[in-house]
Amino acid sequence: MSDLLHGPLFAITLTLLAYQGAMFLYLGSGRAAILHPTISGASFIALALILLGKDYHAYYHNIDWLTFLLGPATVALAVPLYRQLHLLRNMAGPLLITVTVGAIFASASALILAWLFGANQSTLLSLTTKSITTPIAIAVTQDIGGITTIAVASVILTGVVGITTITWLFTKLDIQDDRLWGFCLGLAAHAIGTSRAFERSPVAGAFSSLALCLTGAFTAVFVPFAARWIF
Amino acid sequence: MLAGFLTLLGCQLAGEFMQRALDLPLPGPVIGMLLLFCGLCIRGSVPKDLESGSQKLIELLPLLLMAPAAGVFFLGAGFADQWPAFIAAVSLGTVCTLVFCGLLIRFLQRRNSHL
Numbered sequence: 541m542s543d544l545l546h547g548p549l550f551a552i553t554l555t556l557l558a559y560q561g562a563m564f565l566y567l568g569s570g571r572a573a574i575l576h577p578t579i580s581g582a583s584f585i586a587l588a589l590i591l592l593g594k595d596y597h598a599y600y601h602n603i604d605w606l607t608f609l610l611g612p613a614t615v616a617l618a619v620p621l622y623r624q625l626h627l628l629r630n631m632a633g634p635l636l637i638t639v640t641v642g643a644i645f646a647s648a649s650a651l652i653l654a655w656l657f658g659a660n661q662s663t664l665l666s667l668t669t670k671s672i673t674t675p676i677a678i679a680v681t682q683d684i685g686g687i688t689t690i691a692v693a694s695v696i697l698t699g700v701v702g703i704t705t706i707t708w709l710f711t712k713l714d715i716q717d718d719r720l721w722g723f724c725l726g727l728a729a730h731a732i733g734t735s736r737a738f739e740r741s742p743v744a745g746a747f748s749s750l751a752l753c754l755t756g757a758f759t760a761v762f763v764p765f766a767a768r769w770i771f
Numbered sequence: 772m773l774a775g776f777l778t779l780l781g782c783q784l785a786g787e788f789m790q791r792a793l794d795l796p797l798p799g800p801v802i803g804m805l806l807l808f809c810g811l812c813i814r815g816s817v818p819k820d821l822e823s824g825s826q827k828l829i830e831l832l833p834l835l836l837m838a839p840a841a842g843v844f845f846l847g848a849g850f851a852d853q854w855p856a857f858i859a860a861v862s863l864g865t866v867c868t869l870v871f872c873g874l875l876i877r878f879l880q881r882r883n884s885h886l
Binding site for chain 2: 555556558559562563576577578579581582583585586589590596597599600603606607609610611612613614615616617618619620621622623631633634635637638641642645646649650651653654655656657658659660663667670671674675676678679680682683688689690692693694696697698701702705706709710713715717720723724725727728729731757760761764765767768
């Protein structure tokens with residue numbers, strides 16, 4: 541009987557169940573950021589594993605084929621990037637400079653703050669990708685030797701912090717242009733920010749998803765080079 | 772849709788191959804993404820199968836990410852002293868990034884429209 545609990549069938553059933561429950565909560569709450577399906581779904585899985593007294597690593601091993609799909613999902617991001625490319629027209633200069641400098645700032649500010657608060661090397665490596673979309677962040681983190689789990693957690697919480705603070709911050713800074721608003725949110729808070737930007741307006745959403753794609757691609761190119769050089 | 776998956780997997784495979792053959796520091800899937808992007812620019816349109824296949828995968832991202840994210844609860848005592856640094860980087864770092872990017876893009880945008 542207990543062998544059932546140790547196989548892939550149980551692991552995938554638990555994961556899909558957690559996903560359904562998480563989506564139900566998320567949509568039911570009117571897409572509250574703190575109930576983002578990745579957060580509530582992960583909590584649900586962790587709770588179930590603890591209650592059943594099961595080992596996380598054994599569970600993870602049983603669904604690694606699902607995690608494998610993150611590879612092709614990363615490649616798939618080329619499609620939205622291609623689709624949003626036309627937005628660069630007229631504003632190419634400001635947007636490209638902001639992406640390059642902003643993406644470096646996002647990684648560097650995380651590294652400096654974490655270092656000031658006593659982070660060790662593997663934590664630092666896992667925080668470099670906090671502002672980019674999760675599949676790319678995972679690919680980069682694994683490559684430079686960080687901890688995947690920390691990278692995923694930092695990416696998602698960064699998204700939550702971004703969408704809960706932007707309205708207040710940008711009102712204070714008096715930035716109300718939907719294009720700039722969406723672009724900054726997509727740059728700093730990736731896909732979570734992009735879904736929030738679409739709630740503001742389709743224009744904000746489109747600029748946000750352009751920023752998400754450009755930041756992801758640019759960070760994925762410069763972080764591995766920088767990591768080789770710094771660490 | 773399956774033809775779309777085939778394109779995605781093919782690009783990833785080519786990316787992984789290039790990474791190993793040329794000893795690039797970039798992750799294979801990221802090279803695959805750049806390859807596919809170049810392909811789309813050359814072709815000038817997105818094939819229907821690729822559109823639906825990539826759309827499906829991107830929609831399923833929260834499902835794919837739940838299991839790695841659950842690992843946060845199982846980091847163990849070794850990570851306990853790292854939480855302050857983690858929280859500082861994620862909260863303060865993100866707020867600083869938003870303010871910095873907001874000011875920068877507004878400055879550039881104004882200069883751009885004056886030219």
